[in-house]
Amino acid sequence: AQRVTQPEKLLSVFKGAPVELKCNYSYSGSPELFWYVQYSRQRLQLLLRHISRESIKGFTADLNKGETSFHLKKPFAQEEDSAMYYCALKKQAGTALIFGKGTTLSVSS
């Protein structure tokens, strides 16, 4: 069965420190991977998707098919990055997003 694992429930870092939010997946086909973010009192919104290979708000994520991972990274965390981050997978030819449990990122000064 398809599964997305985010092993950390909470990640606390200081402003300016590097951040890595881990995401591993299990799926035998070619998935599409996403990172969604939910800031306090706001709706879920797309942060980035692996096929665009872009950097959004300084975040990047690389799909590693060998390790079945899609970790989210940022070299220097900002306080405004504090939010809940969800990794999600879409199956080939599917419609559903399969979410991980989410990681709360807390950035303090």
Next chain:
Amino acid sequence: EPEVTQTPSHQVTQMGQEVILRCVPISNHLYFYWYRQILGQKVEFLVSFYNNEISEKSEIFDDQFSVERPDGSNFTLKIRSTKLEDSAMYFCASNAGLAVGEQFFGPGTRLTVL
């Protein structure tokens, strides 16, 4: 910028009652979705809807659930006889097509079943 809207923001109901959660997807979108998130748990897919029919559903989406697009703008989720375990945040989402990838989410409806 167009957004997905959902009403009500909070619904309280008694166990066994029927509830209808409403969503207005972004107007030119073709695919519509419902997800739910029980407190403290992950966001779970319920159903996707395209061209006036269900295109995919999860095992959660049993006979107690139904979806409808009653007119050109609304997309509804009906729970026929609510159970305590249906208490959750329900999110509607839409996207323009499968190739687009990104699903745009509404703010959610918090359903509390007493």
